[in-house]
Amino acid sequence: MSVTRDDVKYMANLARLRLTESEIDMYQKDMNKILEYMEQLNQVNTDDVEPLEHVLELPARYRPDTAEPPLQHEDALKNAPDADSDYFRVPRVID
């Protein structure tokens, strides 16, 4: 299995990245290297190995279900590229 230029473009699109032609070439090469390495790992027998989702097998800490004061409304909107007095404003999403 190897990564094609179209695969790179597809992934770039999913990640909302605009790539130049030379960047596409570069990522294609990098990704194929990664896959080659994975192929190497595939030779190891992992039948009895549980998937490792987290490096540290610590249980998730539970937070008590209580509410603290929210962010001030003005502060919440302060860093927005665009907002009105109530809402974040973004370019129209549907036509």
Next chain:
Amino acid sequence: MLEAPSPADVPAAEFETVIGLEVHAQLLTASKAFAPVSNRFGNQPNTQVTPLCLGHPGTLPLLNENLVNYIVKMGLATHCQIAPRSIFARKNYFYPDMPKGYQISQFDKPICHDGHIDIELEDGSTKRIRIKRIHMEEDAGKSIHDQDPQNTLIDLNRSGTPLIEIVTEPDISSPAEAYAYLVRIKQIVQYLGICDGNMEEGSLRCDANISIRPVGETRLGTRTELKNMNSFRNVERALIYEIERQRNLVRAGGAVIQQTLLWDANKMETRQMRSKEEAHDYRYFPEPDIPPVIVTPEMLQELQASLPELPEDRKKRFVVAMELPLSDAEMLTDTREMADYFEAVCQAGANAKLAANLIITEVRRVLNEEGVSIGRFPVDPARLAGLLSLRQADTISSSAMQTIFNRMLEDAGDAASIARSLNLVQVSDTSFLEPLVDQILASNPDKVNAYRNGKTGLMGFFVGQIMQQSKGKANPKLVSELITKKINEQG
């Protein structure tokens, strides 16, 4: 992916429908799934948010213990296996109402799996619907497209609200079954107190996967996914519409294509979602910011012990211990509040059957007319029990009970004082009733004879006369006993 069977010549009756449902329930926790900020919000947009809800860099999720507690309760109530260790995953996609670019959800290791609930079918039989999984996730914010012609407005109050998603196996065979399933889910979440179950307001949301296949075929046909059905009735209507559409398509020689359809409740039809809206490749991977969720045996035991009596069990108890008809028990256990009300009335001394009758007929009529729930019914259980015990002791007639009941809706007094003030206390005093009986019998000798000769239906006439004479206050049971006694004595 299996190919759809292409049985163009199969008559409609020989198709069967296969439906699977995905229900999202918004949890009634005090705070959000991963941020210590209120989960209840009013109209003021972007006021119940933290940097985490806004997707700011450097923020980290902290798991709300009640998200875990509530979903485990739901899992236990639906006979699921509870995973001692489950994993959160990131579901990646871009949409402005989800600013961090991924939704925290669960993917291949959900916390609850392999359960079931039983639904009752119209013919009275029971059908088991298997639950494939129930997992935890967070909600996105809200996008508003219709207020500003150039822009989409974003409110992130809902961002990070805790949800559970309940996914069935494709065990549902008709729109009516889907409806019954949803009603049951709503009932269970309400009994557990983990979700208000209001589909119109979006606290319960339902998507359906639907396909048809010739009867006898074991492979599944190509399915479509239905979204945007915002009431129980709309789910049923949308499914009916979509089954018909698929049948017509296949009968006309076409094939169902896999797509997502939106239900339009105004036009009563489905429309295809734009391909842009549909394109998804979520690239799930384990959420690195939340370690595995561990449910210990102690937690499980504690949660099991905290479960309330569930509707199925309560219904059975009402039938067995209180000797109510199944249909009455069904209506009384419809909501937990109604069942609690009924039991409180019984505990205050009312006879269960009398109480059930009055609640099912009169109380529910008032609730329907006023459009309120039992929690806002003006007659509390103790007052209703007071009314019922007057009737049980024959102190008031059944029509007087009706009158007093109606008065109690506006009058905070107890039933006995209302009965006295309306002069509705039945007369059971024989020294008052006997002369009346004598008088009626004496003035109707021909009817008395006819009665003796077998026209026993005349009892109604005698009692009616005495009720009239006593202005409705005579105890009719006692009156008919007196009449029988007198006629027998005279004969």
